[in-house]
Amino acid sequence: MANNDQQPQQQMTIELGEKEAEGIYSNLAIISHSPAEFVIDFTRILPGVPKARVHARIVMTPQHAKLLLHALAENVGKFEQQYGEISVDGQLQQYPNVQGSAGIN
Numbered sequence: 001m002a003n004n005d006q007q008p009q010q011q012m013t014i015e016l017g018e019k020e021a022e023g024i025y026s027n028l029a030i031i032s033h034s035p036a037e038f039v040i041d042f043t044r045i046l047p048g049v050p051k052a053r054v055h056a057r058i059v060m061t062p063q064h065a066k067l068l069l070h071a072l073a074e075n076v077g078k079f080e081q082q083y084g085e086i087s088v089d090g091q092l093q094q095y096p097n098v099q100g101s102a103g104i105n
Contacts, residue, residue, distance in 0.1 A: 024055045038065035 026042035033039065042056040060068070080086060
């Protein structure tokens with residue numbers, strides 16, 4: 001007997017504006033949270049410049065933050081399979097286990 005409770009998947013079109021397509025370079029992300037949301041401020045620090053300005057702020061629910069964590073872990077894994085391990089400050093970085101909550105603060 002077939003299960004007719006499954007809903008058909010919706011298709012979504014995502015529009016990328018010209019300005020957004022250029023992207024914003026960031027080499028520092030500052031993450032804060034409350035019980036209701038995560039806030040990620042993207043900035044960049046430059047040599048000899050004592051002040052950094054936030055260039056983009058993303059606010060999301062805790063559920064979406066966890067989905068982002070999973071998506072980033074998956075894509076870093078794919079990148080490393082294709083190009084080799086990413087070294088951070090000359091050392092290989094161990095990423096948290098995103099299957100559960102172990103290692104995630």
